[in-house]
Amino acid sequence: MSGKSKNNNPKSNPKGPMPIKVIKRLPIYYRYLFDLMERRVERISSGKLGEKLDLTSSQIRQDLSYLGSFGQRGYGYNVYELHDEIGKILGINRNMQMVLIGGGNLGKAIANYPKFSQRGFLIKAIFDRDLDLIGEKINGVPIYNVNKLAAYLDNFEIDIGIIATPPEAAEEMAQILINNGIKGIWNFAPVTFDIRNDVLIENVHISESLFTLSCRIKEKYEN
Amino acid sequence: MSGKSKNNNPKSNPKGPMPIKVIKRLPIYYRYLFDLMERRVERISSGKLGEKLDLTSSQIRQDLSYLGSFGQRGYGYNVYELHDEIGKILGINRNMQMVLIGGGNLGKAIANYPKFSQRGFLIKAIFDRDLDLIGEKINGVPIYNVNKLAAYLDNFEIDIGIIATPPEAAEEMAQILINNGIKGIWNFAPVTFDIRNDVLIENVHISESLFTLSCRIKEKYEN
DNA sequence: TAGATTGTTAATCGATTAACAATC
DNA sequence: TAGATTGTTAATCGATTAACAATC
Numbered sequence: 116m117s118g119k120s121k122n123n124n125p126k127s128n129p130k131g132p133m134p135i136k137v138i139k140r141l142p143i144y145y146r147y148l149f150d151l152m153e154r155r156v157e158r159i160s161s162g163k164l165g166e167k168l169d170l171t172s173s174q175i176r177q178d179l180s181y182l183g184s185f186g187q188r189g190y191g192y193n194v195y196e197l198h199d200e201i202g203k204i205l206g207i208n209r210n211m212q213m214v215l216i217g218g219g220n221l222g223k224a225i226a227n228y229p230k231f232s233q234r235g236f237l238i239k240a241i242f243d244r245d246l247d248l249i250g251e252k253i254n255g256v257p258i259y260n261v262n263k264l265a266a267y268l269d270n271f272e273i274d275i276g277i278i279a280t281p282p283e284a285a286e287e288m289a290q291i292l293i294n295n296g297i298k299g300i301w302n303f304a305p306v307t308f309d310i311r312n313d314v315l316i317e318n319v320h321i322s323e324s325l326f327t328l329s330c331r332i333k334e335k336y337e338n
Numbered sequence: 339m340s341g342k343s344k345n346n347n348p349k350s351n352p353k354g355p356m357p358i359k360v361i362k363r364l365p366i367y368y369r370y371l372f373d374l375m376e377r378r379v380e381r382i383s384s385g386k387l388g389e390k391l392d393l394t395s396s397q398i399r400q401d402l403s404y405l406g407s408f409g410q411r412g413y414g415y416n417v418y419e420l421h422d423e424i425g426k427i428l429g430i431n432r433n434m435q436m437v438l439i440g441g442g443n444l445g446k447a448i449a450n451y452p453k454f455s456q457r458g459f460l461i462k463a464i465f466d467r468d469l470d471l472i473g474e475k476i477n478g479v480p481i482y483n484v485n486k487l488a489a490y491l492d493n494f495e496i497d498i499g500i501i502a503t504p505p506e507a508a509e510e511m512a513q514i515l516i517n518n519g520i521k522g523i524w525n526f527a528p529v530t531f532d533i534r535n536d537v538l539i540e541n542v543h544i545s546e547s548l549f550t551l552s553c554r555i556k557e558k559y560e561n
Numbered sequence: 562t563a564g565a566t567t568g569t570t571a572a573t574c575g576a577t578t579a580a581c582a583a584t585c
Numbered sequence: 586t587a588g589a590t591t592g593t594t595a596a597t598c599g600a601t602t603a604a605c606a607a608t609c
Contacts, residue, residue: 134599136600138554139546141550142545142550143530145549160566167532168530171601171603174602176567176569177602179567179568180567180568180569184567186568187566187567188567188608189567190566206556220446220447221447223443224447236548307366307369307391309390315558321451322365322454324540325454325459326364326429327361327540329430329434329522330364330429331361332429332434332498332538333432335538357576383591385589395590397578399590399591399593400577400578403591407592409590411584411585411592412588413585414590414591566609567607568607569604569605570605571602572601573600573601573602575598575600576600577597579596580593580595580596581595582592582593582594585590585591
């Protein structure tokens with residue numbers, strides 16, 4: 116530990132709140148630091164990190180400075196400490212309770228992804244409209260009738276609602292989640308919610324990213 | 339049509355190449371314009387569009403100005419024309435040929451998503467290492483042994499390679515795709531490729547977006 | 562000590578917003 | 586015509602990069 120932040124109160128960040136752009140890069144650092152740990156690499160410089168992740172060393176130092184002073188001049192960053200600290204910032208391994216709405220192909224893929232539960236992101240229940248699915252389980256998690264969703268949220272402390280339904284159903288599901296005190300929505304449905312509410316929404320718009328790629332290909336190969 | 343761009347050559351853009359940030363917003367416009375078409379709405383102003391999509395009208399006009407002059411002063415934009423034009427820019431409905439690597443849960447979800455083929459994004463073949471999967475089909479598309487991938491790419495004109503493998507395999511798969519002349523990689527594996535090559539890469543880092551959401555929840559509820 | 566590398570300030574770059582004349 | 590709304594230029598804001606003193 117080389118704690119040297121000007122402000123000794125660990126809660127208050129001398130640089131103000133972390134910009135969303137920085138937050139979005141933290142998981143990338145986190146993943147690569149984990150790789151390094153597995154390879155028993157003990158330290159890394161911003162230069163090396165930038166080379167690997169295709170970012171400038173300057174940007175990495177700027178980003179990491181939001182965490183406080185974790186580096187050591189002339190040495191770099193301690194891989195383990197940095198990994199640990201970013202994990203804390205990201206809220207990894209603190210048992211986030213989640214519900215999944217939609218047990219179709221995508222929902223199945225999400226529910227079966229082992230990394231989430233390993234990292235403390237726990238799917239407690241799945242909801243679907245399809246009577247054939249209700250009563251079944253995915254990866255050990257029971258599927259309930261979606262008309263039980265509000266009641267379920269009322270009875271259990273759930274942090275995150277995952278929406279993996281067809282777009283037609285998404286807005287209604289979001290509304291139920293919000294009305295029942297969810298903290299964040301992880302949305303896979305291709306919709307922009309009308310909701311003006313302070314609930315946090317993180318969109319994964321899969322098809323939009325394919326269109327983006329297609330556009331870039333078209334630009335590159337046809338102009 | 340109210341074609342009024344200063345430059346009559348439709349290929350050359352008076353504003354220069356479209357920034358990636360603008361490209362990434364086009365699919366959002368596209369999707370909402372499609373909604374409007376289904377509801378028989380014929381015109382939309384940048385103000386209304388911005389209200390719905392939570393963007394400023396100014397930004398929308400800036401973005402759309404990259405397409406040329408599609409709006410009409412005092413009227414707004416013709417929904418159909420704008421939808422059509424953005425579709426062309428995005429390269430939708432032009433039969434992009436794709437291969438999918440990885441027939442696991444996520445691969446299955448991708449291969450089964452009907453919107454892609456409806457929009458001209460066609461998965462021609464699936465590759466996997468798992469002997470139990472080889473010979474099977476997903477949504478009518480055959481699964482081949484991944485050791486046939488290079489040969490397949492040699493024989494067919496494929497534009498996009500989709501990587502939906504575990505992270506360990508991703509880099510090797512990307513290398514095969516690149517060596518065999520793929521134009522773009524749509525990557526779902528949680529890795530940052532080491533490859534410094536001019537192939538276009540579009541990442542969908544699903545778990546990273548969950549960590550981002552978790553971080554934002556933590557910031558909001560615990561500070 | 563000498564070399565390496567951080568943390569931070571300043572400079573640059575790019576993206577968003579504001580403003581408004583042009584015009585439908 | 587009067588009102589609405591674009592397209593575009595200028596102003597602002599924020600993010601990235603450069604530079605370098607501090608220091609391990």
